[in-house]
Amino acid sequence: MANPKNFGIKDIARAAGVSVGTVDRVLHNRGKVSEIALKKVNEVLQKNEYRPNLFARTLGSNKNYKIVVLQPEPADDPYWSLVNQGIEQSMKEWIHYGVTISCCYFSLHRKSSFESVAAKALKLKPDAILLAPILYVETISFFRVLKEKQIPFALFNTNITETDALSFIGQDLYSSGRLAGELICLGQTGTGRFGVLHVDEDLNDSIHLVQKEKGFRDFIAGFYPFRHTVESLNRTSSTDSSFRKKLGQLLSQPDLKGIFVSSSRGTETAASILKGHGKGNIRLVGYDLLKKNIVYLKEGVIDFLIHQNPQQQAVEGINCLANHLIFKREAKRVNLFPLEVITSQNLESYIQDQAEFTSVNS
Amino acid sequence: MANPKNFGIKDIARAAGVSVGTVDRVLHNRGKVSEIALKKVNEVLQKNEYRPNLFARTLGSNKNYKIVVLQPEPADDPYWSLVNQGIEQSMKEWIHYGVTISCCYFSLHRKSSFESVAAKALKLKPDAILLAPILYVETISFFRVLKEKQIPFALFNTNITETDALSFIGQDLYSSGRLAGELICLGQTGTGRFGVLHVDEDLNDSIHLVQKEKGFRDFIAGFYPFRHTVESLNRTSSTDSSFRKKLGQLLSQPDLKGIFVSSSRGTETAASILKGHGKGNIRLVGYDLLKKNIVYLKEGVIDFLIHQNPQQQAVEGINCLANHLIFKREAKRVNLFPLEVITSQNLESYIQDQAEFTSVNS
DNA sequence: AAAAATAGTGTGTACGTACACATTTCCAAA
DNA sequence: TTTGGAAATGTGTACGTACACACTATTTTT
Numbered sequence: 081m082a083n084p085k086n087f088g089i090k091d092i093a094r095a096a097g098v099s100v101g102t103v104d105r106v107l108h109n110r111g112k113v114s115e116i117a118l119k120k121v122n123e124v125l126q127k128n129e130y131r132p133n134l135f136a137r138t139l140g141s142n143k144n145y146k147i148v149v150l151q152p153e154p155a156d157d158p159y160w161s162l163v164n165q166g167i168e169q170s171m172k173e174w175i176h177y178g179v180t181i182s183c184c185y186f187s188l189h190r191k192s193s194f195e196s197v198a199a200k201a202l203k204l205k206p207d208a209i210l211l212a213p214i215l216y217v218e219t220i221s222f223f224r225v226l227k228e229k230q231i232p233f234a235l236f237n238t239n240i241t242e243t244d245a246l247s248f249i250g251q252d253l254y255s256s257g258r259l260a261g262e263l264i265c266l267g268q269t270g271t272g273r274f275g276v277l278h279v280d281e282d283l284n285d286s287i288h289l290v291q292k293e294k295g296f297r298d299f300i301a302g303f304y305p306f307r308h309t310v311e312s313l314n315r316t317s318s319t320d321s322s323f324r325k326k327l328g329q330l331l332s333q334p335d336l337k338g339i340f341v342s343s344s345r346g347t348e349t350a351a352s353i354l355k356g357h358g359k360g361n362i363r364l365v366g367y368d369l370l371k372k373n374i375v376y377l378k379e380g381v382i383d384f385l386i387h388q389n390p391q392q393q394a395v396e397g398i399n400c401l402a403n404h405l406i407f408k409r410e411a412k413r414v415n416l417f418p419l420e421v422i423t424s425q426n427l428e429s430y431i432q433d434q435a436e437f438t439s440v441n442s
Numbered sequence: 443m444a445n446p447k448n449f450g451i452k453d454i455a456r457a458a459g460v461s462v463g464t465v466d467r468v469l470h471n472r473g474k475v476s477e478i479a480l481k482k483v484n485e486v487l488q489k490n491e492y493r494p495n496l497f498a499r500t501l502g503s504n505k506n507y508k509i510v511v512l513q514p515e516p517a518d519d520p521y522w523s524l525v526n527q528g529i530e531q532s533m534k535e536w537i538h539y540g541v542t543i544s545c546c547y548f549s550l551h552r553k554s555s556f557e558s559v560a561a562k563a564l565k566l567k568p569d570a571i572l573l574a575p576i577l578y579v580e581t582i583s584f585f586r587v588l589k590e591k592q593i594p595f596a597l598f599n600t601n602i603t604e605t606d607a608l609s610f611i612g613q614d615l616y617s618s619g620r621l622a623g624e625l626i627c628l629g630q631t632g633t634g635r636f637g638v639l640h641v642d643e644d645l646n647d648s649i650h651l652v653q654k655e656k657g658f659r660d661f662i663a664g665f666y667p668f669r670h671t672v673e674s675l676n677r678t679s680s681t682d683s684s685f686r687k688k689l690g691q692l693l694s695q696p697d698l699k700g701i702f703v704s705s706s707r708g709t710e711t712a713a714s715i716l717k718g719h720g721k722g723n724i725r726l727v728g729y730d731l732l733k734k735n736i737v738y739l740k741e742g743v744i745d746f747l748i749h750q751n752p753q754q755q756a757v758e759g760i761n762c763l764a765n766h767l768i769f770k771r772e773a774k775r776v777n778l779f780p781l782e783v784i785t786s787q788n789l790e791s792y793i794q795d796q797a798e799f800t801s802v803n804s
Numbered sequence: 805a806a807a808a809a810t811a812g813t814g815t816g817t818a819c820g821t822a823c824a825c826a827t828t829t830c831c832a833a834a
Numbered sequence: 835t836t837t838g839g840a841a842a843t844g845t846g847t848a849c850g851t852a853c854a855c856a857c858t859a860t861t862t863t864t
Contacts, residue, residue, distance in 0.1 A: 101813065102813060140850070452820075462821085464844080475841095502823085
């Protein structure tokens with residue numbers, strides 16, 4: 081034994097001349113303690129710092145915590161499928177500590193689904209909730225219920241600051257847009273014309289894409305103080321003909337320097353369109369390591385991908401809540417992920433990394 | 443509570459029709475188990491994944507493991523100081539699991555110091571060793587001692603393949619060089635002249651820098667199939683006048699497109715020289731988030747930093763060994779880190795990450 | 805005054821694992 | 835057949851905490 085033993089509940093009892101039961105009652109203010117005993121125990125506690133053994137505690141009180149994840153349906157979108165992979169990894173890690181995780185999926189297409197899904201989530205009587213607040217309006221009212229029911233929750237992917245969430249896990253989206261701007265301007269000279277594409281997203285509901293676009297525009301404006309154009313195109317559905325027409329016009333502009341796509345799935349779409357128009361050499365910046373994006377990046381159609389690390393966001397979200405429940409450990413209010421730049425030459429190193437194991441003790 | 447409790451040692455015993463003692467002996471190959479019992483238990487183990495309860499384990503066995511880290515003196519080099527920060531974080535994480543970590547530092551200037559430091563490390567009777575095999579020659583003989591004493595060890599930062607280390611944690615340096623090439627060529631056209639700088643490094647001893655240079659040259663050769671020049675300059679000391687002269691010549695070449703520095707501390711040096719020559723606009727690619735590098739990146743003197751993530755390398759190195767000791771878990775033979783690209787626009791997101799990293803420590 | 809309720813306290817068991825020790829089994833030697 | 839002894843197996847206790855429960859001592863009710 082190299083370390084001096086920890087001063088435990090037994091030692092307190094001996095020092096105070098009472099039983100461990102009494103010490104336990106004092107420590108947890110369960111009442112039923114005489115004033116004289118209370119005083120004796122408190123005296124001992126003041127002289128010796130007591131740090132409960134967390135292993136013994138979690139082992140002894142065989143509590144089971146339930147965490148519920150509220151996120152968009154993974155089958156609808158490969159991005160959310162990646163998130164889901166992270167959740168599934170977390171399940172395996174935490175099950176041994178008595179934490180069970182279940183998922184409730186809402187549809188991005190039928191926003192009205194959110195309410196019923198949220199209700200379903202609450203029926204599971206979760207001890208904490210991890211939430212991707214994609215649908216701003218629909219989510220806001222849900223927060224009130226959570227506050228009422230005193231259910232702690234964390235947000236990921238998109239931040240909504242005006243809540244009292246335990247923590248937000250994700251990236252700074254304005255900076256993400258700026259980064260996209262930087263990547264698209266690298267080595268460029270002369271005048272600049274750029275496109276920002278939002279594909280199949282409802283801009284009313286998704287502030288996050290607006291933040292990205294703002295960052296992008298701000299950077300471009302700084303880089304080309306005078307002569308630049310940024311056009312924003314929004315595809316509302318896969319059969320949106322006005323979008324096609326506008327995009328066709330944009331692509332035929334001789335001074336078009338690059339295109340920025342604001343979402344991961346949109347990046348696939350944009351790459352396929354560019355390739356179809358024989359414009360694969362136009363600089364294209366998008367998001368995330370979706371399978372198709374990887375292929376387009378290797379081909380050179382996509383030049384840069386910004387990695388949002390959806391799996392890890394999910395993992396850290398769960399970690400935050402589980403640590404809160406088990407160890408009563410306070411979480412960082414904001415856990416910002418680095419904005420990772422992926423090119424054809426470091427792509428391989430990220431793909432290999434995918435399978436990595438991350439330990440629970442963080 | 444109908445909780446899906448973990449499948450524990452007791453459950454295994456019941457399923458196999460033996461006692462927990464027998465299961466314990468099988469799990470830890472303590473021997474004294476009949477073949478028939480062994481078979482029965484193993485059958486159960488194959489059908490059900492058994493993951494021991496960490497809490498119960500550390501509580502039950504009051505074992506204390508000691509890991510010793512052998513790395514260059516952090517005071518000598520800011521890079522190794524970052525590594526050391528990672529080690530210190532790991533200490534706090536693993537102390538709860540009965541793992542204590544101590545460090546032994548050798549000097550990069552007096553290579554002979556390695557031997558005595560290594561001996562000091564062994565005197566601590568470590569259960570495992572984490573080693574940065576920077577000094578190739580000096581390290582090789584140490585491996586023999588480790589093998590003799592049956593001390594498991596892992597390597598990080600630099601790989602030496604011909605050993606039976608438990609694991610290597612670090613980056614693929616050839617790819618790192620290729621990535622540098624890609625970053626330096628971005629948006630460049632015409633002919634290309636480039637410089638590769640090795641600053642204050644003994645190339646005989648450090649194969650890793652050679653690997654980076656090879657990757658760099660290979661990429662450039664692919665990008666400029668015909669017209670390109672890559673000059674390699676090696677500064678042996680801070681007063682190396684031939685280096686200064688050659689570098690001055692290189693900087694005056696009109697077609698100089700960029701400079702690649704192979705080490706993190708060298709990047710600082712190169713940036714200061716370029717700035718001094720008024721050549722801050724030449725594209726400069728280097729390594730790591732040293733304080734000065736951060737400043738130069740913000741100023742625009744440095745264009746790209748490749749992040750080797752020294753802290754995390756250290757953390758994962760310790761994780762690997764600790765998992766090996768506690769869980770008897772086999773480590774990945776090679777744990778390759780992603781090659782992270784840092785620019786002025788995503789820098790902040792990495793620094794913020796850093797800050798949280800250190801605040802968790804305290 | 806006896807019975808009952810209440811406050812205060814201590815004891816015992818459980819949690820899942822590790823490990824020491826006790827017990828049983830089995831086979832070979834006496 | 836008995837016995838010695840090793841091999842195989844089971845049992846018990848410890849780890850530090852939580853919590854149910856049992857037990858006193860004191861007070862209140864009938």
